[in-house]
Amino acid sequence: MTEEKDARELTLKDHLLAQIKATGPLSIAQFMQTCLLHPTLGYYTTRDPLGVTGDFITAPEISQMFGEFIGLALAQTWMDQGAPTRFALAELGPGRGTLMADILRATKGVKGFHDAAEIHLIEASPVLQKAQLDILSGFSVTHHTTVTDLPKLPLFAVANEFFDALPIRQFTRDKDGWREHLIAAQDSTLIMGLSDAAPIAALEHRLDDTTPDMRIETCPQATAIMSHLAEHIAQNGGAGLVIDYGDWRSNGDTFQALSNHKPVDPLTHIGTADLTAHVDFEALADAAKASGATPSLMTPQGVFLERLGITARAQSLAGKLSGTALEQHIAAHKRLTHPDEMGTLFKVLGITPHGARPIAGLEF
DSSP states (O other), X not given: OOSSXXXXXXXXXXXXXXXXXXXXXXXXXXXXXXXXXXXXXXXXHHOOOBSXXXXXXXXXXXXXXXXXXXXXXXXXXXXXXXXXXXXXXXXXXXXXXXXXXXXXXXXXXXXXXXXXXXXXXXXXXXXXXXXXXXXXXXXXXXXXXXXXXXXXXXXXXXEESOGGXXXXXXXXXXXXXXXXXXXXXXXXXXXXXXXOOBOOGGGGGGSSSOOTTOEEEEOHHHHHHHHHHHHHHHHHXXXXXXXXXXXXXXXXXXXXXXXXXXXXXXXXXXXXXXXXXXXXXXXHXXXXXHTTXXXXXXXXHHHHHHHHTHHHHHHHHHTTOOHHHHHHHHHHHHXXXXXXXXXHHEEEEEEEETTSOOOTTOOO
């Protein structure tokens, strides 16, 4: 047996250890990027993580009602903006394509909507790209790996549980500035550590609402993506919907790994667990505003869906069900809307051009 492993036998942990040896400790953002999107060993590039047999389940997989109301809200906004005869209907991180399929089914009766829509999916995973093409087999679909490739058309976009998977950086406030949380190596084990304290200009605005030893998270990729979407919508028309778990401002450690629907240690389940963090909706709203769009008020998912009429829809569907199917339907409605489940943890943020009406279910 040779001392050096054959390249085909290298694990994701081997790659991380080699990277640390070559360039020093990694930020949590670098760790997440490698673990999730390594081209041959990454979590998203090698598997379908969704559903009961996967590691987590998203709202579209819980009930068709979620996608139906997202679709109708976008269609109403399309009509509010004059029903442009050609537009991009886009989803960021579309999973298996379930949400987009539900959006398209719900809007089938909206006159002119399907004829005008061009479907664009932002997806880095080849495994999920295939699943999306399968479920949307009756439609023409264009895949992209970045939002910068979207056509210069009015853009009606949705991002459900997309921003939470983008790489974050963590900092703890120190009397001399900020110390970044880093991932280092001790022999062949990955460990967490801290950088030396230093002032960071980009975090000056957090000095007023933090005290020493408080931890915050930033996500430069999230604000960059939101800035691009907002600029696109401000210049071309359209609307954007962000649905994710998080809060108005980042405070504390929310970095987590999930495997088989349970929390696990991110440093030991390398490439085999989903890595996420709570979304900072204030940062997204500020990025949208700075790029010329108007953000809505951050709204709990349960409130948003109730405003759109999900309870009436749930009651209508319930009338056609019985037994186990009815029990599952009632549980799905509760999971999407109840404050103790997804109803409060998940938030909704809309963006529209300056002067346009807010997306249905949201307010300025």
